[in-house]
Amino acid sequence: MAVDDPKTVDVVSVDRATSEVILDVTDHLDWSDQAVHHLVVYKTKAAKTALPLPAPDTRRKR
Template sequence: MSLDQTNVVDAIGVDEATGELVLTITDHLEWTVRVDEHLLLLQEKLKSYLRFVESGEMLEVYSDAKGRAVLIDVVCKYPPSQLALGFYNQVAKIVDGAGIKLQHRLFSAD
């Protein structure tokens, strides 16, 4: 899966350490070109994830999700730009209001 497929949940699972349900977005795009398009794709993907959680579809697809805190984990291939960091900070505040955590991180092969 990838950021281009905005209506698809890339990965879903439970973090054994925290018990959180983790919904992963894989972001393979660079932040050096077409930044506006990149942000738009990321925004659309996040909207899809929020709909997935808030509509109850998450519980239908993944029954182990019931009663778990939700974390959206954006795993980036490339370091985010300053504009992207600002976007992540704004979105984190919004989704936090819905009881969902958001984090972003660089992919590490370790």
């Protein structure tokens, strides 16, 4: 699972203090010669792994 596998999320973690979900992308590709291609790979990964997020709950908690 890496940046060049657009169908998977590499690492999912949760910040226990804030309950935020963090999605990480691992990257093993060489940036030295094909930076533009590398950015296309990142864009593809981001588009394929984006998760639909529900609207935040704005109701006041009592």
